[in-house]
Amino acid sequence: MTSIAERTYESTPARKVAFIGLGVMGYPMAGHLARAGHSVTVYNRSSAKAATWVAEFGGAHKPTPREAAQGADIVFACVGNDDDLRAITLGADGAFAGMSSGAIFVDHTTASADVARELYRAAKTLGLSFVDAPVSGGQAGAVNGQLTVMCGGDSAAFDAVKPVAFAFSRAFTLMGESGAGQLTKMVNQICIAGLVQGLSEAIAFGQKAGLDMNQVLDVIGKGAAQSWQLDNRGKTMVADKFDFGFAVDWMRKDLGLVLDEAKRNGARLPVTALVDQFYADVQAMGGNRFDTSSLIKRLK
Template identity: 65%
Template sequence: MVCIAFIGLGVMGYPMAGHLAKAGFDVRVWNRTTAKAEQWANEYPGKACKTVSEAVEGADLVMTCVGADKDLLEVFEGHDGIIANAPQGAILIDHTTASSGVAERLAAAAALRNQAFIDAPVSGGQQGAENGKLTVMCGGSEAAFTKAKPVMDHYGRAVNLMGPVGSGQKTKMVNQIAIAGLVQGLSEALHFAEQAGLDARKVVDVISKGAAQSWQMENRSGTMIDGEFEHGFAVDWMRKDLGICLDEARRNGSRLPVAALVDQFYGDVQQMGGNRWDTSSLIQRLRRK
């Protein structure tokens, strides 16, 4: 039986690890908050571990889904970290949205222990994780990806190798850059409809059949019109992601004027107290009097 360690049981990692356990894999989990790991083990067949080193000992694959670069370095490096304690030949798969630089750093360290590393950020949000329909963007070797893909297929509907290590993170950056512009455009469009005295729902019903259609329009326009944002992908997380995008753009010479502006707009939403609101809450700053 394939043994899998899953490190990080947030809103994404918790159901992702659950899909693996339900698929029959031998799953061990670790979370910074021990109670969360114990809760998971009561809900799914698997073992809650008290340390990272305990979770990864003897594991064939190690999955991580934590917060940011600093969290990755904490769980991967050091005497008690993943690299030092996972066996040689293990495949380390990171689902965190992080920088391509940290992916390259961890891959180099893992290679010294004869471990393969795949950076594999995901898109699809909490709903996609719970339904096992995530998009997974991978960077790594063809050999490691071929072995790992059948496992990731249990929570991903589209699992693709984009290139060498770092390519997964860079693809996720492209995703977030595109979303930032789409959400701001949709926010302005709905705000304009409201100000013009139109029935915004009727407008969406019409224009969603044409070139303006998007995932954001189909899945977020209704809650945007109602002013409901206690769901989805938090503004704090989006700002973290856009910060990664803007840093990478400075390195590779890209110009991202819209993404930089929308990042500032999300800062306005944070000042309104919307740190944990869904990213579609950009419309609220336009509604301010």
């Protein structure tokens, strides 16, 4: 069975691309690029995972980011954090060392705005372009090729990447200069943190009140309380199911980036800081890999 959903791809000229990082997001994203007709070379820290990807989608895998990036028009990446991103871009085996002048590096990692600006400058000195392009939509969005991508960088590089990136996205938008994509993703995570906590409290309250919460969610989902979280996570929260989606560990990493940025820009985030600590409680309960909707477990 394929690891990506069947879909129709827009017709775009085939490009030579690389994809670095074949985790739960990168694996299907790279797969959509291959299915869309692009020539894809991959790199992953676990070469066995890279070999599995090639067996499923074709293309090639290389032992270093530098070798994977050689000859690519566009190098996509989706790794864990700032340090991982520096490790795959900089140094003798980094992607930048293998990229040709004029090539574009597109980073889908949720990372800091600072590292985005740092790598934008480093790329520019080498005659390369760098676009920070974090995504929203989770694993399901990656598998279905329906991610929302928020970008920061130069408009020329963005315009060159956009038609290729539509292989795995439904929206691909330039938000501003370097770092703006990461800052937009932080706004996204602030919204999600508050929404999930509110939904958790609402469901726990309704259950204590003896209501049929599946029926309640059907009703209020047709009104002003409707949200993606309610539609996609409400009933699984009622059923106490959390073995899917975006993990608590990842959300804490993202909220750490948000709170660090808020210290720099002076934004006040009292609810976000509180929900971050609630997620720490879930981690202490052994819920590191639970979906973010597991906030409700604190209330039961």
